[in-house]
Amino acid sequence: MSAALRIRVVEPADLEALVALWHEVFPEYRDPTKPQRDPRANIERKLAQRDGLFWLAEGDDGIVATAMAGYDGHRGWLYSVGVHPRVRRSGLARALVAHAEAALAQRGCPKINLQVMTVNESAQAFWRAVGYAPDLVVSFGKRLR
Numbered sequence: 001m002s003a004a005l006r007i008r009v010v011e012p013a014d015l016e017a018l019v020a021l022w023h024e025v026f027p028e029y030r031d032p033t034k035p036q037r038d039p040r041a042n043i044e045r046k047l048a049q050r051d052g053l054f055w056l057a058e059g060d061d062g063i064v065a066t067a068m069a070g071y072d073g074h075r076g077w078l079y080s081v082g083v084h085p086r087v088r089r090s091g092l093a094r095a096l097v098a099h100a101e102a103a104l105a106q107r108g109c110p111k112i113n114l115q116v117m118t119v120n121e122s123a124q125a126f127w128r129a130v131g132y133a134p135d136l137v138v139s140f141g142k143r144l145r
Contacts, residue, residue, distance in 0.1 A: 005064065005092065007099050010047065010054040017063045018043050018056065025066075025082035028117070036143060042080075055099060057083075057092055067096040069104055069112075076109035097130055115139055 010018065022029050022039040029037045046054050046068055057065035064087050068079040078100055083093050104112060114132065116123045 005057050005059045005087075007055050007057050007096060009052055010043075010056050010066070012047055014056060014063065015040070015043055015047075018066060021063055021066060021084060022080065022082065024084060026080070035145070053100070053103060055096060057096060065092045065096055067100050069100045071104055071107050071109050076104040076107075076112040078112055078114040081114075093126060094130055 019039045022043075026037075026039075028034065029039045031037060035041075051070075053069040053071065055067050056063045065083040067081045070077040070079065078097070081093060081096060081100075083090075083096075101112065112132075113135070114127065116127060
């Protein structure tokens with residue numbers, strides 16, 4: 001990671017810049033048929049939690065990466081770990097993941113889970129490279145709204 005970049009907790013004033021970054025980094029977040037992926041709503045809900053488990057990386061030219069975590073006392077989760085294409089392969093994603101892992105470990109988290117879309121082979125390769133492995137589970141979901 002470049003010395004000019006810093007990781008910090010996301011603040012409400014970062015909302016618009018984060019929405020723009022997520023639209024760039026996660027094309028599936030622009031799909032209006034998937035309201036559960038609405039960046040603005042997801043960021044606002046996470047900010048309302050005020051749990052300190054939402055970070056960004058920024059440099060002189062703005063926000064370039066993000067990572068979100070959750071912890072319920074049983075398992076930790078990582079979400080929306082993404083890096084702007086112009087700074088990918090710089091070690092920034094690894095730094096954000098290490099930052100999130102340390103924060104979760106400090107809270108007593110014994111295991112971290114995450115989900116990757118099956119078609120996203122580059123993301124799967126990244127997660128394997130940083131020590132994660134597929135679990136022998138099937139992910140289920142149910143929309144509440």
